[in-house]
Amino acid sequence: MTNLNKVTTRTVLIISDGTGITAETFCHAVLAQFDSLKFRQLRIPFVDTPEKAEEARIKIEMHRATDGFRPIVFSTLVNAEINAIVKRADAMFLDLFTTFVEPLETELGVQSTHSVGRFHHTADSAAYKNRIEAINYSLTHDDGQTTKDLEAADVILVGVSRSGKTPTSLYLAMQYGLKAANCPLIPEDFDRGVLPSWLPQHKHKIFGLTISPERLSEIRNERRPNSKYASIENCRHEVKAAEEMMIRENITWLSSTTKSIEEIATTVLQKLNLEKGHF
Template identity: 60%
Template sequence: MTISSSPNQTAPRPVFIVSDGTAITAETLAQAVLTQFPNLNYEQRRIPFIDSVEKATATADRINQVQERTGMRPLVFSTFSRKTISEAFCEECTGYVTELFRSFVNPLEEELGMESTHQVGETHRIRNEENYDRRIAAIDYTLTHDDGQTDYGLEEAEVILVGVSRSGKTPTSLYLAMQFGIKTANYPLIPEDFERGTLPEALQSVKDKLFGLTIAPERLHDIRNERRPNSRYASLENCRAEIAACEAMMNRNGISYLSSTTKSIEEIAATIIATLHLEKHERIG
């Protein structure tokens, strides 16, 4: 049988994320690499906790079987902390293996003149209890101040996201809180605000903390239509009107904003942090 190393035009290229830990780090790094190949059609599988030589060889055999069945060489991204497990896996696996840790750790060991710990799970270990407590407090604050649930304590927010309903405020708020420990509130701008022509009273005193999210009307229509099909709320005409009014209001009030239409949450969060000069607290995991 002929084994192809290039993507098949009809079937997705197999991609495996393998680790002796949770494989979350490996998956994050692999995704960052694969986004550089936007035309690649692939099917990804994550295989965590391969923490013994026996499991490593069994996993390699599983990947080899996929190669035999599909006729395509799998792309494999691994983060094995233990050298013996990594060597056993690489010796058996016929896929194209990228050892993410070895690519960075080995050269650093030489540069620093010291050995790394080679311990599983170091990425996710709690290193600073104060930062951990800050992270939990930020998450609690963000959940309490989601979707304008309460006006109380808005002055404590580090950023307040505004925009029309379903423009991406909630997931962005949670990402900022969970990843960076940033207290984030989000507040919807509604048709009554647009008719009145002014920001909600609760936001008047915290305008310096506001950041807006907008979205393409067609995309908003699709999202809202899943929630409330064939409603006035979801109609394309209404979506266009709300977005136009929202952007006009943000422009009048000097509120920085961006479109969430084609941006990932990571990109949106990075832009918000840079624009408002927010302090990112140490990540825990």
């Protein structure tokens, strides 16, 4: 008897001369459009010699043989020789690189440099140094740990405890090299009815996060079950007070309740006009 409901698992290989992280993220986004199917994913990074290309080709062929289906290969191989070796395998190739570089050569009227591994900033570059400095800054300025050196901040996130400030700050530092401080709004601030005293002078770079009281209570209960801190009444009170304060102080804010870290970060960049667009 044949099981008609059996879902075939297709093998997906991500082959790159660098880390393959960009290709991997992209691959997930594309394959999310086929959510009735199952995929088994294998990333083969650092394929930068003919020998490694040959190994990758053999891996593809092995999956071809065991699966009974040809594997799907997302590749970002800059070097033509290496690319050609991998492509000898029987697979469906989605070549992220050649697909776009060739039409761009025509459009721009110049040849591409075909240089390998230009995806990420390496440790000796200024951009890398900047990124590490931003990460260190965001770590030392997490959760209002220090109010020193806020002049250097690109952005200061504010919001009640557990509204998503820390992951967003770290993401902004990691992905965009931005110095992102964050500072909690706490019951004492609501009692006084004003922002902590060191903040108003930096208002042009403050961005607020809020969250639904229900979701906040859920998150806080995981940390401190059955506490006043986590109770829905207290969460309702804090969220309401924080939102009223942000409105009063004219601070731009969004609700993190149903947002990903990437979505929050993108909105912060947009609203504070922080994107550096030249390269």
